[in-house]
Amino acid sequence: METNFTKPQRQSPIGIVVMFFDTLQQYARALFPLIAIWIFKFDEINKGWLALGTLVVFAGIAVIAWLRYRNFTFFLDHQNEEFVITEGIFNKTKTTIQLGKIQQVNVKQSLLQRIIGVHALEVDTAGSQDNEVSIKAIGHHLALELKSRLLENERILPNYSESDQNEFAVPDEQPFLSIGILSLLKVGITSNYLRSFGLLLAFFVTVYDYAIRLSNNGIFNEDELINYFDANFMMQFIGILLVILFLVIITINVVRIVVKYFNYQISKQSGSLLLSFGLFNTKSTIIKPEKVQVVSVTQNFFQKKLDILELKIKQASSGEKEERKQAIDIPGCNNLEHNEILKLLFGEIPEKGVMLKPNFRKLGFAVFLSIVLPLCVYYLVAFNVELRFLDFQYLALVYSVFAGLILYFSFRNNRLFINDRFIIKQSGAWDIENEIIEPKRIQAITTSQLFWHKSLNIGSVTLHTAGGNVAFQLGNFEKIKHYANLWLYEMETSDSNWM
C-alpha cells in the first residue's frame, strides 16, 4: 500500500499527547523559578486557588498542544523534489528541504512515544541545526515509508552511498606512519603548559580550601599556618614550589599524552587515512580526504627545535553532534611525515602565497581591551573601595608585561597567506597555528568594516566552512574584497563537491 505523501498531512492524532508533554516540559523549564517558589511556599498558598490555577494552566497547555498539532503539516512535493513542513501557532514557519540535501533520517522512540505507540522521525541535513525537522508522532509503518521516500534520491550522490561501514575494517597495508613513544614524550614536554597549569591551579585551590575548612573545625589555624613562614623562607619556598609545579605539569602532561595517544598508527586504505591510538582503550577513526574541511598545523619554538608538530583535522560529518564538533588530532609527527599527510589530504603540500598583514590598530585594540581596561578597573576599585588593593601593584605590572608580550607576539604572527589553491591563516603567540583551507570548501564569506575604518581602508573577513570559521581582522580591505570576489567566483563555478 502506497501512502500519498503529496497532500499536506498531520501527525497521528494521538500525537497531541506527545505535544502536550513536550509543551508542558518547555513551559516547566521556562517557568522553573516560579514553580520553585510555589513549592517552597506550599503551606501558605490557598489550596483551592492552587488547584484551580493548575487546572487552568494544564487546560491552556492542552489547547496549545492541540493548536500545535493542528498547525503542523508535512508533505512531499514530487515536482520540485522537496519536503515541506509547516508549523507554528502565531508565528508560522514553513521549512523547505531539497530531497537531495537530506543526509540522515532517523526514526526514534522515547518512553512516552513507546507507551502510546508512535514514533518520532528526524530529518538531518548538513545544515547547522541539530535536526532540521522533527516530526514528533507518526505511526511506525508510515515512518518507515516516509523515510524510504525521503532517501530515494540519496543514491544518486556517490559520496553518500559509500557509507561508513568500512570504518573499522582491517587496514590492508602496513601502517605508513606510527608515532613512537619518543615523539609522544617530546610532545608531552613541549605542549599545553597553560591547560595543565589551569588544572593544577584548580587542584591547589581545592586543597587549600579544604585545609581552611579543616582549620575552621579547629584542627589547625589559618593565621598560624601563614605566620609559620617568615618572608625570607617564603621566597625560597615559592622558588622551590615553582620548580616542583613545573615538573608536575610536565609529568602530568607526558602521562596524559602517552595514555591518550599510545601506539598511534596511521595507515592508508583506498585513499582514506585510518587512525588508531590509545593505551587503555584503542580508538579508531577514519579520515576521508574529500571530507576534510580545515587542517591546522601547530608548532611552538621548542617543538621546532625538536622537529615535531601537531596536526588537527576537521571533517564534515553527517554523524552525531559531538562527533561533528570534534577535530582529529595527530600529535608529534615530524616535518617529513607532516608533508606526507598533507600530500595525501590535498594532493600537494600547501604553499604560503601572498601575505596579508593586520593593521597596527589590531594590536592597539587588543592592548586596550586586555591591559588598559583591566588596569583602569583595578585602580578605580583600589582608590574608591579598598586602598589595601594597592599592595598588589607589582602583580599588575607582571600581568601587564606578560599580557603585552603575548599580545605583541600574537600580532606579529597573525598573517593570512593566499595562493591559488590554499588559504593559510597563521596565528598564536607561543604555539603558532597554521589553519589551511581550500577555497572550494568555503560555505559563505562575511566581510565586515567598522564605519571609522572606512577611510583607513581596513576591514575583516570571515570564511565559513563546515569545519568552523577562519577569520582575519583589520587587513587591507581593498585586497580582502578582491580575494573575496575571487573565492566567490571559484565557489560558484566549481560543482558543489565541498564534502
Place this chain on the structure above:
Amino acid sequence: MENFTNDTIDTTQLPKFEEVVFSALHPNYWIVTLINLFVMVFVLATALGFLLFFNEDLLEYKYKIIVAAAIFCFVIFVFSRIAFVKKGFAFRNHDVLFRSGVIATNTIVIPYNRIQHVALHIGLVSGYFGLAKIEIFTAGGSSSDIQIPGIEKEQAENIKQLLMGKIQKQL
C-alpha cells in the same frame, strides 16, 4: 571539443560584490520593529514600576532612574533605526548577499550551491503587515545562516521558489 575554451581569467574583471545595489527592507518592517520595541520597553517599564513600588528606598533616585531609562530608550531607538536602514539584500545570478550591522557593516555572501535549505517565517505582528522573513541555512554553522526580514509575503514566496530552483540546478 571545438567549443572548449580555457581562457585566462582576468581576476580584476571579476564581478564585485561590493558594488552590488542592495534592496532595502519594506518600510512596514520599521513599524513592526517599533511595535516589537514598544512591547519590550513596556515589559521592562512594568518591571521597573514594580521594583519602585516594592522597594521604596529607590524612590529617592527616581529622577535619575527616569533619566537613565529615557537615555536607554533613546539609544535603543537610534540603534534600531540604524540597523533597519543598514539592512539590505540582493540576489545575484549565483549568490545571495545580505548586509547588516550597526557600528560595523557586515556583508555576507552565500552562493546558491552552498545553501542547504530555506525556511519562511511569518510572525504575528509582521504577518499582520503582510511581511515575512526568509531564513537561509548553510553547512557553515549558525554564523553563516542569514535571516532576511521585512519582505512582502508574496515576494518572499517567490524568493523561496527562486532559491529552491537554484539549489536544484546545482545538483
